[in-house]
Amino acid sequence: MPNNRLIDHNETQFKKHVVTLAPGVWTAVGFAASTQHMIEGETSVTIIDTSESTGAATNVLAAFRELTDKPIEQIIYTHSHRDHISGATVFSEGRDVPILASAGFSSDLVGQDETRIAPNKALGRRTMAQFGIGLSPSERISLGCGPGDRPMEGMGAGHIPPNQLISNDQEIDLDGVTARLIHAPGETADHMAVWLPDAKILFPGDNWYHAFPNLYAIRGTPYRDFAKWAETLGNLADLGAEVLAPGHTQPVFGAEKVREVLMTTRAAILHVMQHTADGMDAGHSMDDIAASLTLPDDLADKPWLGEFYGKASWSARAFATGTLGWYDGNPTHLGTLSSAKRAQHMADLAGGVEALFEQAKQAEDLQWRLELCDHLIALGAPAQGLKADTMVTLAETEINATARNTYLWEAKKLREGETS
Structure with a gap:
């Protein structure tokens, strides 16, 4: 559902x-x-x-x-x-x-x-x-x-x-x-x-619609x-x-309501910027910054800031990359492993490809299951069906329409035999 x-x-x-x-x-x-x-x-x-x-x-x-x-x-x-x-x-x-x-x-x-x-x-x-x-x-x-x-x-x-x-x-x-x-x-x-x-x-x-900004x-x-974008919203509110x-979405009536939706959306953008900047300054990983990002209570309850279109965690990653580029300050990430090599290390830790496959099947954390599926696919294991099923499951609870569409669309392509 x-x-x-x-x-x-x-x-x-x-x-x-x-x-x-x-x-x-x-x-x-x-x-x-x-x-x-x-x-x-x-x-x-x-x-x-x-x-x-x-x-x-x-x-x-x-x-x-x-x-x-x-x-x-x-x-x-x-x-x-x-x-x-x-x-x-x-x-x-x-x-x-x-x-x-x-x-x-x-x-x-x-x-x-x-x-x-x-x-x-x-x-x-x-x-x-x-x-x-x-x-x-x-x-x-x-x-x-x-x-x-x-x-x-x-x-x-x-x-x-x-x-x-x-x-x-x-x-x-x-x-x-x-x-x-x-x-x-x-x-x-x-x-x-x-x-x-x-x-x-x-x-x-x-510049404004009834959803968290994209x-x-x-x-x-x-x-x-x-x-x-935040500056523009303030300028428009002052009109x-x-x-x-x-x-997109229905019009908004009433001077008070118009100013509220514009200014709270501006505040949400500024919050994403500040949270991300603070995390980067503290040396936190991008994964941790994105995972810990929530809107303050006075913004989180605004219906027009629901993540139906844009998503706060994606926004944090975009702000970090847009301001300082891809490098997150962790020197480990100055080097890289290919997907296949990283997957092989993961399989070795799990006790082999079959053991890794079993871990993926049993994983209750759906995001973790997807990541394990990617390792298995990189190793040539037939995990496409499991990945597709997992994406469909994620789609059914996803509030963000573009995430839901992407999960379902990519699942369909996997089942049709496409991998990229």
């Missing part, structure tokens, strides 16, 4: 509907992994973010068209993640329209030079695992950031590169609606928040600057928004 909190998160945060934020301002939730927003002007509308697929964008546009038939004259990207920029061809409706984005707009999944030296195959595989591509809707109950069951037609197919790049914070006119575009580095360096000062509505992109995505990402319409 999947984790009940994850099921509830999926049912409440990704309920499919269009939410009225204020007269003439709407958010579409649950149609896609991300949310899409529409702002009605005097004779036209502006769209903020366009979803990850043309299939999802088509459904959102149909829902928006029930509200107004005014032409879409402008599109704004809050940032370059594929789930926000891949339905623009649907919303532009065959016309050339201004598409605004930060001058730093740069996606790690769209428009990359395939000739550069980079682990593109690894990124692709890990992205599929994180989002459970190929799992059934019942297996992939949630993306952590969106519903598990959503349109996949035209995935990534509807992107249009931005044609108006914004270098500085600036006020713009959305056909009679005043908006301010604010550079807001956080989940990505190219984030740009949209602020409607008259209606006091804030579109923060992915400070490190297990698909693999460049370092996300924790300090800048005094009365409505917060995030890039």
Whole structure:
């Protein structure tokens, strides 16, 4: 039985509907992994973010068209993640329209030079695992950031590169609606928040959503600057928004609540940074730092800091690597053993491969069982089935959607005979 909190998160945060934020301002939730927003002007509308697929964008546009038939004259990207920029061809409706984005707009999944030296195959595989591509809707109950069951037609197919790049914070006119575009580095360096000062509505992109922030995505990402993200959340909180319409999950209403969710998320990021820095300064191992990291009581009880998408222990590892690199200060780790050699030493200690296999079968600690399975597989022992079964067991209690998806996806691949 999947984790009940994850099921509830999926049912409440990704309920499919269009939410009225204020007269003439709407958010579409649950149609896609991300949310899409529409702002009605005097004779036209502006769209903020366009979803990850043309299939999802088509459904959102149909829902928006029930509200107004005014032409879409402008599109704004809050940032370059594929789930926000891949339905623009649907919303532009065959016309050339201004598409605004930060001058730093740069996606790690769209428009990359395939000739550069980079682990593109690894990124692709890990992205599929994180989002459970190929799992059934019942297996992939949630993306952590969106519903598990959503349109996949035209995935990534509807992107249009931005044609108006914004270098500085600036006020713009959305056909009679005043908006301010604010550079807001956080989940990505190219984030740009949209602020409607008259209606006091804030579109923060992915700098806030109803989950522990994805400070490190297990698909693999460049370092996300924790300090800048925390600073941005403080700056956004100071705007005094009365409505917060995030890039994922349901909007938040009420000035007090908006400030609370932004500032407590900022505090959670700062706590991860401080805990990790203190541990590194004390010479603790990265394993011990990650294993001992918990949120303070005044943060741990906040529903929007549940680890449905991001995870604190992963964040600690990312902060350590992003600030001081891979070396953890323990000179033992300046050298290395191959997986096979380390596995052979482990088998020798256990009394042979068969004895090691028996230890793995009997291990009650599931994480330890996985590690023993890796040693056995490195030695050529047939432990793939045991590892797959263990990952499925872990997935059933896991609150983090991306961890659950990865366990199930990798288990499926092991059973199909894939090892990497």
